[in-house]
Amino acid sequence: MRHVEICILGAGPGGATAALHLAKAGQQVLLIDKAVFPRDKICGDGMSGKVISELRRLGPEVLSRLSASAAQIPSWGIDFFAPNGRRLSVPFKPKYNAATDAPAGHVIKRLDFDDFLVREARQKPEIELLEGVDIAQHERTADGRWLLRTASGEAVASANVLLVANGAQSAFARQIGGRIMEPEHHCAGVRAYYEGVTGLSPDNFIELHFIKDFLPGYLWIFPLPNGQANVGVGMLTQAVSAKKVNLREKLAEMLATHPALQERFGTATRLTPVRGFGLPLGSKRRAISGEGYLLLGDAASLIDPFTGEGISHAMVSGRHAADWATRALAANDTSAAFLKQYDAAVYHRLGQELRLSYWLQRLLQFPALFNFVANRAANNATLAETLSSMFLDLNLRERLRQPGFYVKLLFGGK
Template structure:
């Protein structure tokens, strides 16, 4: 097998993004995936504004093509439903006009979106892409690189630097990086596709329902093309175990009996099975690198603790991984000391947002406090916009350094922050 400077495990959004940025920089790489594309991936399927910003950073034509494709719907905001039933509608762009504004978010099945990125990968001569390759074992070589083998012990590839983007269940993450699956920082989820769900937003607002007798879990309803919807539930694995919850049973019970949701699902038809998945949450700071490797996306436990959103964080980590991997190869320095620059870059961009989301996640343990926040947000533009900022490409760091922000957050403000101006400047940061 030929030797490669950089090998990427996993062709999901994180791995594909890393490969595409490397190709743009003129750095060849090997990209391996155990599946063949297009392939399904259990997910909520929401593409936030941060995803759009990362597409633009790869190639602006990708962002221009996305709205023209039949497998997506433009989403203009999010509806939060508090435990008391109060709905908080937060548009991604305040005062949006669908005739003149570009959508700040989309919803698309991972089957289609991941393949959209992989199709771009296939166009790049600098990327050697191999599908149906299951890397079962990794071992260090005498020269400090990696030897990759399959289950039969046959060599798959050798490389100098390994970018690990093969998900939450990665054997490398557990056996080499030493990450433990801690129930307090892991979410159990279920997802199903439905057709005929009544009451979907005409502006395709995505829905997050925080139901009092299901806390600290939540239920989502994300609209899809042709009247379809991605519907699912998520709850901390620790809570599932402590409360002995049958997640599948509770999911079906909520759709059948909840006063607001049952009428909407009375005539809906489920398309295919209910599928389960696990989400390693970014609710604690973990090492993202070591000697000769970088962890991307789910493999680095970078999923938003409050919303469960992970696609954009995988793409952000993919971009930074490509940058530091190219530098490591150029400097011939794949040491753990040098690669810690990657950790710093990722957490500099995402760390503050993950901390804010962790605080929001903790509200789920206090329904009355959650209700209070929802009630305040309805009359507080600053708080509502802060929730919106979790889904669009706005860097929270600068805003959280301003003392006036906290006064507005607590007591409201007469003047609405100009999100468009911040969106324009956000692309220059991180």
């Protein structure tokens, strides 16, 4: 059994990012994942400008290696399609030049991106990676450490601080962190990979379609290398239950019959089964730490309520978790009161943006209002810039605190 100061459960973007930041700070860390990489993760596969910024914080060489990978394609923004069909193009970088600028975003399968981060972690002597180890039991010992065991009872490690980044189905987050599935703050989704989809953006804009008969859900199309695309739908779990929606059937129906989609998918081929997943949304502020532990990423329910994007928020939480785990050890204080400062740091960075996304999500219940906002955006510099900033590493907090900002957001202005 390993006795360590810091253990991380989950080697996805949040856990791997935390491990890499800890290694940069000279901390030894044990990183455990139940999977063996490369492994698939059901996701939209899009990486906004905020992901680019977090990669840059890990080191410019890390970002350079990703940009050089054949597994990714550069993406320059998002196309929103309102219920009335109006397209709102939101670049990740205003006034970009795709021919000369560094990519402002990427699309890469999670199979490849998560493996990329794990390979970065493998290069660090400070990080010990255990793959194929499923931690099922978490015991708080008398001396204030976490004892971690497999389902069979085998003791794997004990740790002073535990960083929990093992996803939306985290047993620790449920059993210790008190997480429950809240249908009004949870999204159900399905996705599949296709090839031969026509009409994709030449600059690889990802697409979010808000189709009137499918609200408050949305359909996405994310272009991928080699002529492939990630295609799926998501809807609040509360609405799925209330409307008795079969997401797999609805996805097939919309691709076959919707006027904006049927021709584009007429000769496309589905390459994989349609697979389902759940997204715990950050539309509600929750405690994300406790005695000797920090919750990261999906385990902390930090997914964007409007777009479903979770990679950047997982990486942001990973960076802050590394910081506060290091501070806790330096202070010899892993109490819940001390680690609560991690919550404050994460929500200071993400809280206002999550609230704005929740506000936009709620617009989906009112198609006429959503159409109004989309129609205004084309001639509304404030709204267009705000939507763009949501996908960059830009600080919106001060702007969002100004009451006059919301008037400009709806009715125009600069």
